[in-house]
Amino acid sequence: xxxxxxxxxxxxxxxxxxxxxxxxxxxxxxxxxxxxxxxxxxxxxxxxxxxxxxxxxxxxxxxxxxxxxxxxxxxxxxxxxxxxxxxxxxxxxxxxxxxxxxxxxxxxxxxxxxxxxxxxxxxxxxxxxxxxxxxxxx
Numbered sequence: 001x002x003x004x005x006x007x008x009x010x011x012x013x014x015x016x017x018x019x020x021x022x023x024x025x026x027x028x029x030x031x032x033x034x035x036x037x038x039x040x041x042x043x044x045x046x047x048x049x050x051x052x053x054x055x056x057x058x059x060x061x062x063x064x065x066x067x068x069x070x071x072x073x074x075x076x077x078x079x080x081x082x083x084x085x086x087x088x089x090x091x092x093x094x095x096x097x098x099x100x101x102x103x104x105x106x107x108x109x110x111x112x113x114x115x116x117x118x119x120x121x122x123x124x125x126x127x128x129x130x131x132x133x134x135x136x137x138x
Contacts, residue, residue: 001066003059009046013039017131029120034109036127037070041106043134044073051137052076069103070130079133088126091119 020035048065049055058066065076070089074080089102094114105123108115115123 001058001061003057005057006046006050009042009058013043013046013131013134015039016042017128020127024124029117029124030109030112030115033120033124033127034106036124036131037068037106037109040070040127040130040134041068041073043131043137044070044077044079047077047134047137048073067103068106070127071102074130074133077137079130088122091115091123 016035016039020032020039023035024032045058045061045065048061049058053060065073067073071087087102089105091100091105091108092098092115093100093108094116100108100113100115107113
């Protein structure tokens with residue numbers, strides 16, 4: 001992981017969230033999801049050093065938090081799950097119905113896996129919620 005400062009992560013969160021929302025408005029669902037996934041990751045990782053580790057960069061982030069597992073990052077910040085019930089960041093593949101787990105979701109979007117539209121929509125909404133929760137910690 002490249003070590004970066006809290007302010008860099010926050011700027012990245014805002015830039016990626018804005019681009020993700022623009023992609024969503026343009027009907028680019030996979031692009032929107034991917035950008036919002038990374039916006040949420042940056043937002044959560046911006047708050048971990050400040051509120052959990054009491055530092056201003058990611059250099060002392062433990063290896064178990066150097067991850068794309070947004071649920072783990074949110075749990076480390078004592079945030080609520082993005083939505084009640086099943087994990088909204090877990091999506092079915094369109095063709096065979098296999099599950100894409102939440103920590104793999106960015107890969108599915110990046111590599112072009114076709115996901116069920118309703119699952120993808122729920123994931124995007126959950127990501128927006130995580131971005132907002134991270135903003136509240138700023």
